[in-house]
Amino acid sequence: MDSAIQPFVPPAPPLRTTPPSRLEVVRIIYRNPIELWGEPSYTKPWITSAFFNERMVLANEPGLIKHVLVDNAKKLPDGTGAPAGSAADIARWSSDGGR
Amino acid sequence: MRQLVLRPILRDGLLTAEGEVWKRSRKAVAPVFTPKHAQGFARLMLQRAEEFTSRFKGDGSEYEIDHEMTELTYQILAITLFSDQISTPNEDFGYRVERLLETMGRVDPLDLLKAPSWLPRLTRLRGRKVLAFFRKIVSDTMQERIDLLARDPGNAPEDFLTLLLRQQKPGGLTRQEVEDNIITFIGAGHETTARALGWTLYCLANAPQERQKVEEEIDRVLASEPDPVKWLDVMPYTRAAFEESMRLYPPAPSINRAAIEDDRFEDAFIQAGTTVLVMPWILHRHRLLWDQPDAYIPSRFLPENREKIGRFQYLPFGVGPRVCIGVTFALQEAVIALGVLMSRFRFDCTEKTNSWPVQKLTVQPEGGLPMRVTSRN
Numbered sequence: 001m002d003s004a005i006q007p008f009v010p011p012a013p014p015l016r017t018t019p020p021s022r023l024e025v026v027r028i029i030y031r032n033p034i035e036l037w038g039e040p041s042y043t044k045p046w047i048t049s050a051f052f053n054e055r056m057v058l059a060n061e062p063g064l065i066k067h068v069l070v071d072n073a074k075k076l077p078d079g080t081g082a083p084a085g086s087a088a089d090i091a092r093w094s095s096d097g098g099r
Numbered sequence: 100m101r102q103l104v105l106r107p108i109l110r111d112g113l114l115t116a117e118g119e120v121w122k123r124s125r126k127a128v129a130p131v132f133t134p135k136h137a138q139g140f141a142r143l144m145l146q147r148a149e150e151f152t153s154r155f156k157g158d159g160s161e162y163e164i165d166h167e168m169t170e171l172t173y174q175i176l177a178i179t180l181f182s183d184q185i186s187t188p189n190e191d192f193g194y195r196v197e198r199l200l201e202t203m204g205r206v207d208p209l210d211l212l213k214a215p216s217w218l219p220r221l222t223r224l225r226g227r228k229v230l231a232f233f234r235k236i237v238s239d240t241m242q243e244r245i246d247l248l249a250r251d252p253g254n255a256p257e258d259f260l261t262l263l264l265r266q267q268k269p270g271g272l273t274r275q276e277v278e279d280n281i282i283t284f285i286g287a288g289h290e291t292t293a294r295a296l297g298w299t300l301y302c303l304a305n306a307p308q309e310r311q312k313v314e315e316e317i318d319r320v321l322a323s324e325p326d327p328v329k330w331l332d333v334m335p336y337t338r339a340a341f342e343e344s345m346r347l348y349p350p351a352p353s354i355n356r357a358a359i360e361d362d363r364f365e366d367a368f369i370q371a372g373t374t375v376l377v378m379p380w381i382l383h384r385h386r387l388l389w390d391q392p393d394a395y396i397p398s399r400f401l402p403e404n405r406e407k408i409g410r411f412q413y414l415p416f417g418v419g420p421r422v423c424i425g426v427t428f429a430l431q432e433a434v435i436a437l438g439v440l441m442s443r444f445r446f447d448c449t450e451k452t453n454s455w456p457v458q459k460l461t462v463q464p465e466g467g468l469p470m471r472v473t474s475r476n
Contacts, residue, residue, distance in 0.1 A: 007394035008306040010298075010347055011455055012384070034352060034380050034458045041378075043386045046367055055373040060385050062411035067364045068356055068375050069411075069419040076356035076375060077117055078421075 015039040108199070108230060111276050112283025113424065121421075124280055127266040128424060131180070131259050137427040140179040141327040144432050147175045148439040155444055157474030164446060164468040168296040172289035175432055180284060182256035186239035199229045199286070237282045259284065287460075291350035292429045294461045295415075296436055297468050299344040300446045301454055302395045304470065309397055310445075313337050314475070317442050331434050337441075339400035341433045345415035347395060348462045349379035354417060379414045380462070388412045447471045 016038040045061035303310040362369040416423035453466030
């Protein structure tokens with residue numbers, strides 16, 4: 001009988017399917033950053049983005065995460081936060097570097 | 100996020116320090132957090148958790164569980180690391196922590212817009228009073244222990260605080276670094292575990308079949324194994340329930356790195372200056388990595404299933420050189436706290452429970468966690 005019981009799905013922001021404006025991005029990052037991310041963020045191994053001089057990589061692929069946080073940790077010290085412009089690009093689906 | 104939000108609060112504490120300062124701090128505090136040393140705290144954790152249960156009447160009254168878990172983990176931290184000699188009134192400490200996070204635990208819009216640093220940040224201004232409260236606690240706590248060590252060294256506890264103060268020497272830590280580490284461990288050392296405990300009780304309240312398994316395991320173990328050091332190993336379902344909560348609501352939902360030189364991984368080029376984001380919040384719900392990623396399924400963390408979870412797809416404590424130093428401490432504390440609380444009480448949601456997750460420094464339920472607490476006996 002246990003297998004027929006549906007597991008509990010606790011509340012979480014739905015995966016964003018409509019792009020927020022850049023102004024909205026600032027508001028979301030201030031109010032609740034986990035509401036920012038769109039579907040590609042949850043389905044692609046990584047996403048790269050650039051907005052003027054701001055570049056960002058969202059890493060989901062375990063091999064890339066190992067590369068960044070362990071193997072190459074000395075070359076990647078703590079950052080000061082996601083640049084709003086690039087975060088907006090990722091949230092706006094406008095990234096072309098993800099796979 | 101860590102640097103942007105926490106740096107003004109914790110300065111050169113272990114969580115926010117970089118380079119040589121971080122190395123010295125890590126080396127200084129490491130002896131306290133070895134698995135063997137952390138096991139030595141188990142009885143104190145049990146004692147404090149048992150004392151804490153007297154706060155609950157068990158008659159179905161409602162309690163703000165998020166706040167209660169902050170108080171519990173603060174009290175465990177106070178007795179284990181500071182021998183109950185933190186100079187602060189216990190009762191309002193949880194409230195103060197919440198206030199600090201409410202005011203300073205967000206990225207200021209001016210930082211996002213890269214406004215010049217001389218422009219005052221509203222979030223920092225609002226948090227100044229609470230931050231001053233924390234700084235005073237640390238300064239008073241340090242001074243009281245320094246006085247005790249000078250007056251009666253034989254009676255000074257050999258705890259985390261004494262260990263840190265002894266590191267204040269040439270080649271060790273500066274006075275400022277000692278202070279920053281104390282505020283780091285007081286301010287940040289218990290908050291993450293508190294949030295994870297709150298989310299665990301919330302998820303279990305909404306998954307009665309899972310809660311029943313946890314309760315049965317706890318009842319069985321508490322009846323046969325009085326030594327809390329062993330609970331982490333003999334309560335796999337309780338531990339799994341906690342770890343699954345941390346998957347869905349990772350206490351630290353974001354890890355940021357900045358590339359200081361060009362780098363490449365397979366066909367991804369990471370140019371110098373690029374921000375690399377690892378988001379446990381996203382990673383733990385990633386569609387390529389998890390089956391039913393949004394569902395609460397503790398059994399995926401049972402020992403027989405654990406090997407299916409890759410080392411780099413589940414990062415509640417981070418990974419690599421900057422992995423959380425208190426992993427063993429936190430897991431042990433969580434299982435003991437859940438064991439004691441759930442052996443005596445059942446926690447249920449009320450119509451007021453609004454658990455929408457909000458990322459501040461940690462992931463918190465927006466409306467707190469009002470829950471009904473009923474005795475199981």
